[in-house]
Amino acid sequence: MSGVLVVVEQRGGSLGRTSLEALAAGQQLAKQLGAECSAAVVGDAAAAGELSSKAVAKVYTVEHALLAQYTADGYVAALEQLVKQAAPAYVVFPHTYQVRDFAPALATRFGQVLISDVVAIHDGPSFVRQLFQGKLNADYRPSGAGPCFVSIQAGSFRADALEAGSGATVESFAPAIDAAQIRTKPSEPFREAAQTIDLSAAPVIVSVGRGIREQENVALVQALADALGAELAASRPICDAGWLPMERQVGSSGQTVSPKLYLAVGISGAIQHLVGMKGSKTVIAINKDENAPIFEVADYGVVGDLFEVVPALTEAIQAAKH
Amino acid sequence: MKIIVAIKQVPERDAHLAPEGKWIDESDLNFTINEPDAYALEEALQLKDKNGGEVIALCAGPERVTSTLREALAKGADRAIHIVADDLGSRDTLALAQLLAEAIRPESPDLILTGLQSDDLGLGQTGVVLAEVLGIPHATIIMQVEVAGGGLRVKRELEDGWFQHVEMPLPALLTIQSGGNKLRYATLMGIKKAKTKPTATVEASAAPAASAIELTRVYLPEKQKRTQMITGSPAEIAAQLVEKLQTEVRVL
Numbered sequence: 107m108s109g110v111l112v113v114v115e116q117r118g119g120s121l122g123r124t125s126l127e128a129l130a131a132g133q134q135l136a137k138q139l140g141a142e143c144s145a146a147v148v149g150d151a152a153a154a155g156e157l158s159s160k161a162v163a164k165v166y167t168v169e170h171a172l173l174a175q176y177t178a179d180g181y182v183a184a185l186e187q188l189v190k191q192a193a194p195a196y197v198v199f200p201h202t203y204q205v206r207d208f209a210p211a212l213a214t215r216f217g218q219v220l221i222s223d224v225v226a227i228h229d230g231p232s233f234v235r236q237l238f239q240g241k242l243n244a245d246y247r248p249s250g251a252g253p254c255f256v257s258i259q260a261g262s263f264r265a266d267a268l269e270a271g272s273g274a275t276v277e278s279f280a281p282a283i284d285a286a287q288i289r290t291k292p293s294e295p296f297r298e299a300a301q302t303i304d305l306s307a308a309p310v311i312v313s314v315g316r317g318i319r320e321q322e323n324v325a326l327v328q329a330l331a332d333a334l335g336a337e338l339a340a341s342r343p344i345c346d347a348g349w350l351p352m353e354r355q356v357g358s359s360g361q362t363v364s365p366k367l368y369l370a371v372g373i374s375g376a377i378q379h380l381v382g383m384k385g386s387k388t389v390i391a392i393n394k395d396e397n398a399p400i401f402e403v404a405d406y407g408v409v410g411d412l413f414e415v416v417p418a419l420t421e422a423i424q425a426a427k428h
Numbered sequence: 429m430k431i432i433v434a435i436k437q438v439p440e441r442d443a444h445l446a447p448e449g450k451w452i453d454e455s456d457l458n459f460t461i462n463e464p465d466a467y468a469l470e471e472a473l474q475l476k477d478k479n480g481g482e483v484i485a486l487c488a489g490p491e492r493v494t495s496t497l498r499e500a501l502a503k504g505a506d507r508a509i510h511i512v513a514d515d516l517g518s519r520d521t522l523a524l525a526q527l528l529a530e531a532i533r534p535e536s537p538d539l540i541l542t543g544l545q546s547d548d549l550g551l552g553q554t555g556v557v558l559a560e561v562l563g564i565p566h567a568t569i570i571m572q573v574e575v576a577g578g579g580l581r582v583k584r585e586l587e588d589g590w591f592q593h594v595e596m597p598l599p600a601l602l603t604i605q606s607g608g609n610k611l612r613y614a615t616l617m618g619i620k621k622a623k624t625k626p627t628a629t630v631e632a633s634a635a636p637a638a639s640a641i642e643l644t645r646v647y648l649p650e651k652q653k654r655t656q657m658i659t660g661s662p663a664e665i666a667a668q669l670v671e672k673l674q675t676e677v678r679v680l
Contacts, residue, residue: 178556178566203587206544207568210521210553211560219521219640222551232644238548241445242452243649250640289565291595295586310679334679346607352589359585359605367679374441377550388677389653390669395442399649406672407655414662422666423673426680 107253109142109163110135111194113185115202119152124200126265128258129160132198133269135227135256141195146188146279148181149173154276161269165276166192172283178208179288184281186215191279194253196231201257209257216252223377225262235259239376240399260358260381303337303353305361310336310369313356313383314344317372317393317412321349326416327371333423339363341379357382372412375400392416429481429575429598431472432535433505434528434542434558435465437489437496441547447646451517461496464543468604470611471573472541473504479575482506484535488527488632490514501622502614508625509535513632520639525557531630532562537599539580544569544603555603566601567594571608 112132114125121129129145136143142163147153151167158165168188172180189197189212197212199205201223213220225243226234232245233256248254305311312331318324324344331338338354345355356363357379364385371392373379376399383389384403391404392412401407408415439445439457446453461469472483485500487493488511497508511531516524532540540559545552559566571591572583579597585605586592614622658668673680 182560203569203585206552207556210556211566213640214522214525214557214560217522217640219557220551220553221641222553235550236649237550237646238439238445239441239550240649242447242646244643244647245645247642247644248640249638249642252640254641289597290567293593293595295590295592297590334673342607358587360589362588367673367677390672390677391655397444397648401655402649402651403653404655405653406669407657408665408669409657409659410662410665415665418662418666419669422663422670423680426670426674 107193107195109144109194110139110196110198111189111192112143112145112198114145114147114153114157115200115204116147116150116153119150121153121156122200123265124202124260126268127260127263128198128200130265130268131224131227131258131263133161134263135196135198135231138227138229138231139195144192144194148184149176151278158274158276159270160274161271162274165274166279167276168279168281170281170283172285172288175292176204177288177290177292178211179290180283181208182212182215183283183287185212187281188279189216189253197253197255199255199257201259205257209255213255218250218252218255220255220257221246221248222257223259224256225259236377239374240380240402241397259377261384298352305337305339305354305356305363308337308363309366310334311339311356311363311365311367312336312369312371313339313341313373314350314371315341315373315379316343317374318344321347323413324349326413330369330371330416330420330423333420334369336367336369341373341376370400370404371416373400374398375403429475429479429539430484430535430537431475431481431539431541432484432486432532432537433465433469433472433500434486434540434554435469435496435500436462436543436546437487437493438462438546438548447648449646450643451646459492459496461499462543462546464545464604464606466543466611467606467608468541468543469500469503469505470609471604473612474609475539475573475575476504484509484537486528486531487511488513488524489516494627497627498622499614501625501627502618503612504618506625508627509630510627511630511632515635518639519635520641521551521553521557522640523636525554525561527632528558529561530633539598540601542601542603544605555601559601562601564599564601565596566603567596568603569605570602571605573602
């Protein structure tokens with residue numbers, strides 16, 4: 107058992123950013139271990155070409171008619187066989203919704219536990235992940251005998267740090283899967299009503315979170331957004347509560363934004379929110395809790411009562427414009 | 429339909445957390461139900477409202493978790509199972525799932541629900557591992573559940589505003605996303621009734637000698653950016669921020 111195997115995700119034959127980042131993490135881990143890094147793509151071999159142009163030892167294309175559509179049962183069965191054959195010491199995934207659906211079960215097949223949502227890898231190796239919605243960090247070490255399974259949080263490793271290679275060998279892997287093993291029947295993915303608000307294009311975003319407490323208080327933040335000529339956005343709990351429509355949600359289940367200014371009001375900064383906005387050029391955060399993780403990504407921070415600071419700021423902006 | 433809801437008790441969301449070695453100082457913390465698990469409980473109660481059956485709340489942990497189980501009973505769960513374990517910190521996800529599975533097997537439920545992740549560890553995999561240990565199908569990050577043709581039809585959340593319907597047979601396990609339903613409050617009558625509802629106590633089996641992963645250190649994260657803190661009265665803060673917006677950020 108040696109080396110690193112990165113299992114990437116593809117859509118329509120191309121690799122997503124999170125998969126490239128996971129591959130960068132895999133390359134870094136392999137370097138730390140002094141071992142080889144290989145990659146695997148499941149279902150459609152179309153992305154194999156893109157993969158083999160990176161610095162990897164080998165590319166596995168895991169192909170079977172029953173893998174055409176994602177099911178946890180199909181992926182677990184196929185990858186269990188691949189991991190047994192390739193025998194890597196580490197299996198690395200991007201931390202996507204799909205990976206969250208099957209990777210824990212795959213690890214269970216090996217008597218292992220997935221170290222999920224990893225943000226950094228230190229020598230040892232020890233894997234850093236966040237606890238308590240990002241308020242604390244924790245170091246994890248694999249202590250089991252089997253392969254160690256790890257998933258990488260979006261935005262934690264740089265896709266542009268990926269090393270290019272010179273045409274790695276592509277090896278087709280045909281797992282044995284029986285139709286009876288697949289217990290769930292998925293239908294085609296769909297989108298609810300077409301999104302009418304494209305937050306990703308907004309140069310200035312004012313975003314509101316749990317700290318606003320009541321629906322009627324959202325108007326305070328709307329007034330600030332209006333004064334700045336900004337789009338109003340929110341963290342998930344606000345949209346869950348129906349205080350703002352779902353299409354104004356920023357985060358892993360909503361939109362990913364990178365405006366010139368992101369002004370976060372009463373948002374603590376859970377991981378799921380940060381992955382949607384940490385590409386913003388400037389972040390201003392207003393929160394009553396000085397330990398809120400939003401301050402880790404903020405350029406300017408205000409620890410204070412938003413019900414006092416926001417109206418004062420709205421007024422000052424209006425005055426400045428005259 | 430017999431539904432077991434696996435819930436976890438966690439520190440309240442706005443709790444002040446002090447890292448201490450491999451965990452946090454728990455002495456002054458208030459504990460509550462893990463929020464995604466509250467949505468799993470709500471989904472179970474709504475399924476029971478629609479289709480009849482029984483809802484059992486299951487929780488592993490020390491004595492203090494009985495308050496969370498009582499709250500679940502007050503909201504409408506029919507009975508509760510408390511797996512008494514003071515050493516959850518030394519059990520990894522697989523060991524915990526095995527513990528839950530031992531308590532679940534004798535009940536032979538049709539459906540097991542749990543939240544998609546916990547607010548404290550956030551590993552987001554207890555449900556999937558539990559399904560694998562029990563040998564039943566699962567689906568994760570579920571927004572809606574319908575009983576259809578002897579099985580289920582569920583709505584799974586994917587990334588970037590995409591969704592997918594999945595059909596599956598019973599018994600099955602689902603991890604529930606927050607926000608799919610509105611959470612109910614316990615009524616006075618519910619709180620009264622909860623006192624007469626049964627809670628079974630199960631002693632946890634010994635933790636396995638070895639774990640697959642080990643948490644070695646908990647600490648405050650380093651800042652990714654150098655944050656300039658703006659202080660003063662609200663008016664002073666506003667004036668300083670406007671100055672930054674004009675000269676540094678250049679959006680005014």
